[in-house]
Amino acid sequence: MTFEPESLGRSRSDLAEALRNERKRAGLAQTRLAQRCNMSQTKISNIESGKLTPTLIDVELILEAVGSDSPAAAKIIGLARTAHTEWQDDWASQRRGLDKKQNELARLETVTTEFRFFLPTMITGLLATPDYVRASLARNSGDLSKTVAKKLERQHVLLDSSKSFTFVLTEQAVRWPLVSPLAMAMQLDRLVSVSRIPQVRLGVIPLGMGGPVVDTPLSVFTLYDRRLVQIETNTGALILRDHRDVNAYRDDFERYETYAVFGNECRELLSDWALGFSGLGR
Incomplete structure (x- = not known):
């Protein structure tokens, strides 16, 4: 179609x-x-x-x-x-005010119980440090202080024990140098800390996992329960609500999830990469 x-x-x-x-x-x-x-x-x-x-x-x-x-x-x-398809372009969001988009996401997060994030390119706002959030918004013009504040405020949802979160990131997303080396080290430490929250499951797909990977990541996407999937592009986001589309992305997520490492193995990788950014790597 x-x-x-x-x-x-x-x-x-x-x-x-x-x-x-x-x-x-x-x-x-x-x-x-x-x-x-x-x-x-x-x-x-x-x-x-x-x-x-x-x-x-x-x-x-x-x-x-x-x-x-x-x-x-x-x-x-x-x-x-x-x-059942909605297109939200970045230019319209900027005209309305990027902080308004944060309000919409916060409302969606309030009514969602199960979150699944697939992040092949960069770290999402719920996991980001203030420096990383500001850097992720750098291409936008104007005063972004409200948007940064609301992005950081939304992170409190991770502490809601009635919800569950699964984040799957690629090594490229984790190690992409969006900020200074020291700030990257702090960002990776933040991922380690978040991974210890009981309702959060955070995994990384390492490049050196060994063996072929038949699935090719195409885009960043987030699943909100079985309600909808949001697919992000360079110029906006596509919202799909048809259950067949949502289920197809759930299937994709479950396949990517099998390639990821979680728990202590994931935290060891993140800590090693953080040491590399800080200049203290082995």
């Missing part, structure tokens, strides 16, 4: 209209369609008014119930997938 970013906002209303038209074409009242789909009439009404974005399974059930032909059904399935 291909899409234009500007079409994502329209797809929800387009989907609602298309489903409403297919029901009317089939000559079905909302109550009758609801019975065929084993849904409530209220749910059908909310879908057709655009108040509720249906899952792909919902859409497939409705299309089967109204007997849509293949071309019409394919178009509507495409609309449904697009309706």
Whole structure:
């Protein structure tokens, strides 16, 4: 499926209209369609008014119930997938204020129980020292003090014992020299400390693991429960909410996880690399 970013906002209303038209074409009242789909009439009404974005399974059930032909059904399935996709570009975030994005992430973190972070390029904000956070924002203009403060404030979520966090980083991400050697040593010490928090599981995929790795990391992504996955690019973030997309990324994460080392083995690697940055390496 291909899409234009500007079409994502329209797809929800387009989907609602298309489903409403297919029901009317089939000559079905909302109550009758609801019975065929084993849904409530209220749910059908909310879908057709655009108040509720249906899952792909919902859409497939409705299309089967109204007997849509293949071309019409394919178009509507495409609309449904697009309706579950959101593009957040960096330029829009800068115009709104980067601190607003931090507020959105904090709200998402509040309602999430299980987090999975795959980090092949750099260290994420929840794990970062103040120096590293500032350096990660260096390409942005203006006063970033609020954004830095809110990024650091969000780290308190790691202490919430009702949540679980799994971070998988590549060695390249951990050792990429974003800040001075001494600041990098402090950043790696921070990773060691965070890895000891009971609800945090932090692993690193070392370059010298031995043996071939058949999976090729393509991007940074974060899984929030089974609710959504956020994929980061150089110019923004793609948000996918369809369960099939989320499950595909969960499968990817579990494969990458098998290549990582955790616990004391991970902490020993991080400590050795920290000593190398500080000039005290063996």
